Amino acid sequence: MAYTADKPTSTPSREELRARIPGWGVDLDPKDRPSVPKEQVLPTGAHWDFPERQEELRPRERSIEHQFLTPVFGTSVPLKGLSGAIRRYAYASYSEARAAHWLLLIAADRVDAAGSHLRSFATLRPDNPVTETGVLSELSHHPLRSRFGQKRADVNHLWLDPVIVAGPWAVGAGLAYVAARRLRQAVRRGSPPRE
Template identity: 40%
Template sequence: MDTPTKFAHIKGWGSDLDHANRPAYPKERTPPRLDPPVHWKEPEMQPRHVEVLRSTERPAMTPVFGSGQPPRGLSGGMRRFAFGYSENDLRHWLLLLLADRIDVGEGLVEDLASGHVPRIYSEMGGRAELQHNPVGAAKKALAVVAVLGTAYLLARRRSPRR
């Protein structure tokens, strides 16, 4: 019994054997060739129509960047402040995370101001959680009831009695 057929039932076996015996190996190239070759050394600069925040590590603007969500409101101010710090500074990332959370709150306020009541339960995947993780959904429901009950008791305790 020769070695390849002896171990052929093991998935992936032989992938590290001699490359001459691998039919796909000559086609693998790192990096892959471009055909036809690109006609530029650097891509054409994308036009800027909105404010784009730039890292302190990058001296110039990159040729291509995202502009779908320009910074706005309190969260945008926090993002501008965060980009004053280097990317290897923990404050940079923590401020960006906090700005994301504040942006969610700003979005909820905007929705309510425009007369749209958000469906928070379904938008956060409540039905899927209930279907695929009923124990986790029950724990979350109990936690919400406990927090709301505690808040109610504290509010009732502080209100003047008649």
């Protein structure tokens, strides 16, 4: 069991591991292991058999592989809204070894970022994509010399950067324009005719 002061007792035997895992045990000979002189099993000096657990005030996400949360866990950013629901679903439905788990967490981050951008428009200082993405510094700090001839890996996807950074803003502006235009047309149709 994890998080105890004692060494787990459910360790498989060497023969079981060697039969199950090809190549297991190649470093069992101490001459093949440079860390052997330093490896020692020392008493931990812990005054507990199992550490005190932090109180869980609201349900926390946890992997389906684990029986319970670690004894201490973070609570600074509780889950909220649609992104929180996506994260809960990722933890409740998929193992951390599955790509779906991580793709859902990435999607939840994108949903949270989009929500933060939308909330910024309700403030006195909304997000400014031109200055916050560093586009201006790209133009003023040797854009061509720093990109080409330097064997940089990001040159291959250079053409995608404007799409990823400016694309969502352009789509949002386009949707806002279409919505405003339809609203204006609806208001004109609903107003009484002029005499």
